[in-house]
Amino acid sequence: MILTNLPIGENAKVISVNGNNRITKRLMEMGVVPGVSVRVIKSAPFGDPLEICVRGYHLAMRKSEADTIQVQSPKSKIQSSE
């Protein structure tokens, strides 16, 4: 699933960051690379942007940017293996 749809407060692992543009690069430079664990903390008052926790710090990004990040939550892992 995409990071945008990850329920607030839940941890997940980044599978891929899709795209090949400035935003992709910036996200990866900020430490959002495949394999890293992320958690959505909250969304801003008008629903956008999102605040996430990655590598122990807080990062804000728009939903359009979070859409490019594929994640796998531990729960969905269990479901898919069943």
Added chain:
Amino acid sequence: MNSKIITAAEKQGAANGGQSGKSSIVIALAGNPNAGKTTLFNALTGLRQKVANYPGVTVERKEGVWRLNGSEKTARLIDLPGLYSLDATSLDEQIARDVLTGKLLDLPKPDVIVAVVDATNLERNLYLVTQLLEYKIPVVIALTMVDVAEKQSLEIDTQKLSELLKISVVEVKAPQKLGIDELAAKVLETAHNKSVLDNNLFFNSNSADDLDFIHLSLQDNGEINKKIFARYNFISDVYQESVKPKQTNERSFSEKIDRILTHKVFGLLILVAILLFVFQTIFSWANLPMDLLEKGFGALGDSVRANLSEGILTDLLVDGVIAGVGGVLVFLPQILLLFLFLSILEDTGYMARAAFLLDKLMSRVGLHGKAFVPLLSSFACAIPGIMATRTIESPKDRLATIMIAPFMSCSARLPVYTLMIGTFFAGQTLFGFLSLGAVLILAMYALGIVVAVAVAWILKRTILKSPPPPFVMELPPYRLPNVQNVLLNMFNNGWQFLKRAGTVILAISIILWALTAFPRSTELETPSQAISQNQIAPGSQEPAVVGSTEENCGCSLEGAKKIEEEKQGLALRNSYAGQLGHLIEPVIAPLGFDWKIGVALIASFAAREVLVSTLSIIYNVGKDSNEESEGLIDAVRNAKKDDGSPAWTPLTALTLMVFFVLAIQCMSTVAVVRRETNSWSWTLFMVFYMTALAYAAAFLTYQVGKLLGFG
């Protein structure tokens, strides 16, 4: 090997014309934003620092002198802009890369880089370090916030970290100046012993130039993303070996604060409250020093006039130089206070939250969340507002914000609004209970905002078109602001404003003074004392020109004062400004303005509030009248055009207000825009389009008003 390096170093010294001196080494300070870089820079250099701009761009260039080991050896310390990466997407990153590769003409390639690394955010901070290592310049890590990391149960093995990265790692506590000596020692050691150059930790590349090439050529096919991935893989390994995190589920202190400060409802309320407090304080605290400055410069002008003989030089000094410089300095209290608050908000980490809260609203217009604070500041004064756009990273977004900032109704428009409303709309109500004056002022503010939004929307879709800038932004942990950083930042910005804007403003003041003071007819050069002794002579020579004004003011004012004021009025009418007023009369006639208002429009290009004093001079009620004085209000009400019809109607007043909402009419703003954009074409574009918009809107107001039967 050793001798080879010395020759290279000598070559470098020679290439730079010996500028850096033989004993002086060049050190660059690099680090992520919020890593404590500024605090360390201030601790290392104290007040031995200077701030300028890199040539051709608005990136701030901070340089200082670091006395390594007491005073026997000094180093040039270059503070690079705060960076997450060196991949040259933003201007800051580009400049930093140019400094590191020695591409800037007046700066030699640094001998050592001190990388400031935040211990509480080790992985992301180390990313920049991996890139720095790729540039083959010796790196020493200054590890900050170790105490905070310990409180968060992060145990960092500095020794291990140093071994894995093969570079020196020094723990520093900049505010307490701890670890500074050790850092100096390691820097000197690293500068002398360049064996650390063989750092091919994660992938091999032979020189910085090759790497440059790879960075550029691979940008298109995703290879660069693989490189980022490789660097982070390396970092993850280093992190796991050198840090023992004690996993806790406890949410951080910042997260707890953010439960309230970025709350969906309370967050916005608190933001509004903070901003109200800041602007209220700026207005009320700045009032006293601004009054004092204004009076001080008035008194200075008077005493200069009293002590020097009458003449053109004295006039130039008093009306041109002193009035011009005073006009700039009067903004200084507001600028200092605004930057005091901006620094505090930035240092505490709140600024990022404000952008986070408001990004959705701002992005609808095509602007970044960070544009909000500069625009809001512009309601006080566009000058600090425009300076505050420096926090916006994307140059196009920043330019769009600068272009619309002067539409926010600043405090200098209030005297104009007050005069117009006091003269034509005082005491009137709308629907029986709303004060028409208050409604009109509100409407003027609203007009400014609506036009700003529309212009931003258009600019962002045409000449400033750019993909929406990534909003990927760190929300740094809340921290107490560092007093030294905040004060230094405030004074540096104040000084920059004075130095750069001051020179342009001084020049424009002198030009405007010359326009209003020349040409001088002979009888006007007679000293005023002589005229007051001989009251009849100048009065009898005037009637042809004075015409209508005699009826207006002749009745209420008598004696020497009146003569003196009429003399001033006559001088202005005959001056180049007066001639220009006549010249532009055909252009402004469709707005319902006569040539006298034209003179006021030209003079108030210096600053909006000058309109009031210029009208006072034109209508012979004395330069010292203000927007509330009865004399001026009566004079405006009774003023006649040259054909005898009333010069002002309520519709003319409304038209003038609309014009003042949209016209730039402030040379200080022009000077600051020139300085901040570093481009005359953008500055002239702004002057042109704002004036054109103001003209069009005023034209519409007057013509539609006339069709509807007003005026």
